[in-house]
Amino acid sequence: MSETETKKPARDPWDLPDVSGLVVGVLGGTGDQGRGLAYRLARAGQKVIIGSRAAERAREAAAGLGLGVEGTDNAECARRSDIVIVAVPWEGHAATLAALREELRGKLVVDCVNPLGFDKQGAYALKPEEGSAAQQAAALLPESRVTAAFHHLSAVLLQDETVDEIDTDVMVLGEKRADTDLVQALAARIPGMRGVYAGRLRGAHQVESLVANLIAVNRRYKAHAGLRVTDVQETRDR
Amino acid sequence: MSETETKKPARDPWDLPDVSGLVVGVLGGTGDQGRGLAYRLARAGQKVIIGSRAAERAREAAAGLGLGVEGTDNAECARRSDIVIVAVPWEGHAATLAALREELRGKLVVDCVNPLGFDKQGAYALKPEEGSAAQQAAALLPESRVTAAFHHLSAVLLQDETVDEIDTDVMVLGEKRADTDLVQALAARIPGMRGVYAGRLRGAHQVESLVANLIAVNRRYKAHAGLRVTDVQETRDR
Numbered sequence: 001m002s003e004t005e006t007k008k009p010a011r012d013p014w015d016l017p018d019v020s021g022l023v024v025g026v027l028g029g030t031g032d033q034g035r036g037l038a039y040r041l042a043r044a045g046q047k048v049i050i051g052s053r054a055a056e057r058a059r060e061a062a063a064g065l066g067l068g069v070e071g072t073d074n075a076e077c078a079r080r081s082d083i084v085i086v087a088v089p090w091e092g093h094a095a096t097l098a099a100l101r102e103e104l105r106g107k108l109v110v111d112c113v114n115p116l117g118f119d120k121q122g123a124y125a126l127k128p129e130e131g132s133a134a135q136q137a138a139a140l141l142p143e144s145r146v147t148a149a150f151h152h153l154s155a156v157l158l159q160d161e162t163v164d165e166i167d168t169d170v171m172v173l174g175e176k177r178a179d180t181d182l183v184q185a186l187a188a189r190i191p192g193m194r195g196v197y198a199g200r201l202r203g204a205h206q207v208e209s210l211v212a213n214l215i216a217v218n219r220r221y222k223a224h225a226g227l228r229v230t231d232v233q234e235t236r237d238r
Numbered sequence: 239m240s241e242t243e244t245k246k247p248a249r250d251p252w253d254l255p256d257v258s259g260l261v262v263g264v265l266g267g268t269g270d271q272g273r274g275l276a277y278r279l280a281r282a283g284q285k286v287i288i289g290s291r292a293a294e295r296a297r298e299a300a301a302g303l304g305l306g307v308e309g310t311d312n313a314e315c316a317r318r319s320d321i322v323i324v325a326v327p328w329e330g331h332a333a334t335l336a337a338l339r340e341e342l343r344g345k346l347v348v349d350c351v352n353p354l355g356f357d358k359q360g361a362y363a364l365k366p367e368e369g370s371a372a373q374q375a376a377a378l379l380p381e382s383r384v385t386a387a388f389h390h391l392s393a394v395l396l397q398d399e400t401v402d403e404i405d406t407d408v409m410v411l412g413e414k415r416a417d418t419d420l421v422q423a424l425a426a427r428i429p430g431m432r433g434v435y436a437g438r439l440r441g442a443h444q445v446e447s448l449v450a451n452l453i454a455v456n457r458r459y460k461a462h463a464g465l466r467v468t469d470v471q472e473t474r475d476r
Contacts, residue, residue, distance in 0.1 A: 206451065223470045225467050231392070
């Protein structure tokens with residue numbers, strides 16, 4: 001390899017792949033967050049398959065969304081999808097993923113689960129033994145490409161058909177740039193949304209837990225809070 | 239108390255107190271973050287005292303900033319200030335605060351320390367035994383009013399005299415509304431900055447740790463990343 005070839009300039013972080021042809025599965029797609037994400041991605045033109053423990057419930061949720069969304073059981077959803085978003089309740093996270101290890105082999109998995117507890121004072125972070133929900137997913141799915149993203153989205157706004165743009169950045173975490181680039185590109189399919197690389201999976205706990213703080217914000221300000229990362233410019237717009 | 243008095247409408251979260259007459263101390267004010275905060279607050283017209291283990295170093299830093307900033311040792315800084323910002327390195331956090339328990343009695347303490355470790359892959363969160371740096375401060379200072387804020391500010395931008403506005407929100411955590419209101423008001427003194435209530439101290443760990451993710455953002459995008467909380471409108475502007 002020549003000198004000029006080895007000293008490439010840093011890649012443009014906004015030079016992201018085309019994901020428009022990929023099938024997106026949403027495990028736990030009958031819950032508020034999962035259904036909201038399925039709706040937004042389908043509305044953006046993505047082929048979406050909702051998964052649920054009960055295929056019938058998934059089919060009903062899919063029919064309610066329209067936009068070509070299909071519903072089926074979690075295993076078939078995982079098998080037929082290129083990118084699989086994990087939006088199951090934290091309580092069922094480990095068991096659901098452990099049962100799908102074969103179906104998720106080689107797939108790009110996007111964990112968006114927030115391990116939280118609730119008491120009189122509001123929400124608080126739970127600390128999974130593996131460090132975070134995303135690291136638990138990575139431990140249970142050694143043959144999958146596990147990333148973490150879509151934690152800070154308001155399920156209310158996602159599902160509100162009168163809302164055209166979701167004004168928020170999506171922090172994307174993962175070990176391989178090829179994988180996080182794909183997830184960033186997927187987030188950018190949704191109008192108003194931007195995927196921002198925010199570190200490796202070992203940094204997922206604080207991203208997941210921050211939802212507890214956003215819940216406190218929502219309560220104080222009667223808002224549906226999201227986050228923007230400032231001073232990060234999109235070079236593709238220049 | 240009459241019915242009308244007990245059923246007050248929810249207080250406007252942007253109805254914040256006037257803090258312009260309060261003296262602000264900055265422990266660790268000779269470090270980048272502390273000096274940056276001292277500079278911004280002094281530039282906004284606040285009386286600021288920098289504290290350091292060595293009074294002479296604090297005096298030099300203060301002289302460098304001008305704007306009426308004074309420098310002295312940590313104990314006198316704490317004694318003379320109404321609001322005391324803790325910006326010491328995490329390694330010296332516990333020892334510094336334990337030694338100032340008397341001086342900080344009754345004071346409003348604002349912890350902005352981020353317990354982080356660093357290795358080849360970048361920054362990662364450290365988990366203090368007490369849960370967070372802020373909770374450690376609260377445990378060591380039972381007679382003080384401990385809050386947490388100012389974690390996500392770029393020391394580079396804070397210290398850059400050509401930067402007029404700091405485009406970021408400041409997440410403010412604490413147990414008492416009167417205290418967090420004061421800290422929010424202090425943040426709002428700095429042009430471009432807004433203080434947003436973001437929960438109790440038990441939610442401080444993820445706010446402190448998120449700096450590890452912002453460091454990853456800065457590296458990828460060559461940025462000085464901060465955060466904005468979306469969908470939170472300032473009613474006072476309406």
